[in-house]
Amino acid sequence: MKKGQIEIIGLVVIVIMLVVLLIVYFQFNLGNNNDNYLDEVRQSSQTSSFLGAFMKTTNPKVSDLLIRCGGGSCNELDRVVKEMMSEIYPSRKYSFEFKKDDRVMHSIKNCDKTIPQSNKIKENNAVYEVFFWFC
Amino acid sequence: MGVFRYFKKGQVQNLESIIVTMVIVILLVLGVYFYFKFFAKNLQQTGLDLSEIKGTVLLDRITSLPEFTCGINCVDASKLLASKNVINSNKLYYKNLFGDKFGIKSMIIEQVYPKPRISRECLSSDFNSGDYPLNCRSYVVYENEVSGNSYNISSVISIYYPNKDEYMLGKVILGVYR
DSSP: OOHHHHHHHHHHHHHHHHHHHHHHHHHHHHOOOHHHHHHHHHHHHHHHHHHHHHHHOBTTBHHHHHHHHHTTOOHHHHHHHHHHHHHHSTTOOEEEEEEETTEEEEEEOSSSOSSOEEEEEEETTEEEEEEEEEO | OGGGGGSOHHHHHHHHHHHHHHHHHHHHHHHHHHHHHHHHHHHHHHHHHHHHHHHHHHHHHHHTSTTTEEETTEEEHHHHHHHHHHHHHTHHHHIIIIIIIIOEEEEEEEEEESOOSSOSBOOGGGTTSTTTTTTOOEEEEEEOOSOOOEEEEEEEEEEEETTTTEEEEEEEEEEEEO
């Protein structure tokens, strides 16, 4: 091989090493998708524990508020959910959807569905279902 | 060639080889440094994530203990009031269970909604008061005296008040050792 060719090979080796270095750097800096998985687990656990406790609450009686909302008066339900959320997760946005016999009766939509959790109750031969999710 | 005209051709070639070797070594060292730096960072993050998952599982396990539970995602306030005495009179057993087995530093349950009028710890003597449960806020169920690096994890829970047959919204806060 001529001297010039050997020098070009040396240059190519250095360039390859630089490229590998950049790939390693960007792979670790940008390609970190594990957080999304953990965020989903965190969000799903928070949503389900909130919804479970919310549906059980009897002061004020949430099942009564849902039945009233099914009848068209949802202000009290909205107020209670808003007050609860401001006490527990003050800075978080949420969305809420309420169905009676599979028909959407009322909703508070601050964002599209992310990881929704739902809970049902059956009262007076009607099924009331609440969907809740964090934004 | 500036400075290089004072050198002989062989010396210039040697100098060139030394410079190329130095550049390659610097690049290799930088590569290894970045690799281990990010590897260590990832490892640390994985450790934090795992301890958070462990904390979430612990929240479920502890609130399901017969000493506190009244069903799924529910704790009984009368049991919480009584548990402090039970834990104090069986210190060794609970230190072993909470501290050594679960790795818990503290466990506090707070009444959140409706918001209590007074923000203080609930005591057994409050149970018969007419204002109860709105005259106190928190139940300090367990506190480990052993100091150590810990973090808090919390979850929403339903608190059952058998004297009024009512469920209210609460929060369980666990201090977990790292």
